[in-house]
Amino acid sequence: MPRILAIDYGQKRTGIAITDELKIIASGLTTVPSETAIAFLKDYFSKENVEKVLIGEPKQMNNEPSESTPVIEAFVEKFKKTFPDMKVVRVDERFTSKMAFQTMIDSGLKKNQRKNKALIDEISATIMLRDYLTRYMI
Known part of the structure; x- marks a missing residue:
């Protein structure tokens, strides 16, 4: 059965x-340098069956686009050109980094371990995916 990737x-x-x-559990996969994300995904999609990709959409509290929106939109366009048959769903990513950091605290990670920004990004993707599964798959 195909998976969903965030x-x-x-x-x-x-x-x-x-x-x-079974699309029940969301798990962190990895964090990659952004310039290698498309290459990583090409390799991953060649090995795994993925039906849908969620990509975070940064917004401010007033629903306006955030300052990082142009960078993410450029990635989305490149993604769609590289993988034209892959279904893309944009999801609100507000607060995911803060939630990821709190998850690290709640998990008992030491202060030094919580400085790992790569882990925060992976947990943020996992939170987006978990929220999507909770809202739309159950």
């Missing part, structure tokens, strides 16, 4: 999360 794209790093085949 991408938390950033200027430096991209967090990636994936569901299990």
Whole structure:
């Protein structure tokens, strides 16, 4: 069965999360340098069956686009050109980084471990995916 993949794209790093085949569990997959995200996804899609990709949409509290929107929109366009048959769903990513950091605290990670921005990006992607599954798959 195909999976759903979530991408938390950033200027430096991209967090990636994936569901299990039954689309019940969202798990962090990895964090990659953003300039290598498309190459990583090409390789991943060649090995795994993915039916849909969620890409975070940054918004401010007033629903206006955030300052990082142009960078993410450029990635979305490149993604769609590279993978024209892949269904893309944009999801609100507000507060995912803060929630990821709180998750790290709640999990008992030490202060030094919580400085790992790559882990925050991976957890953020996982939170986006988990929220999507909760809202639309159950």
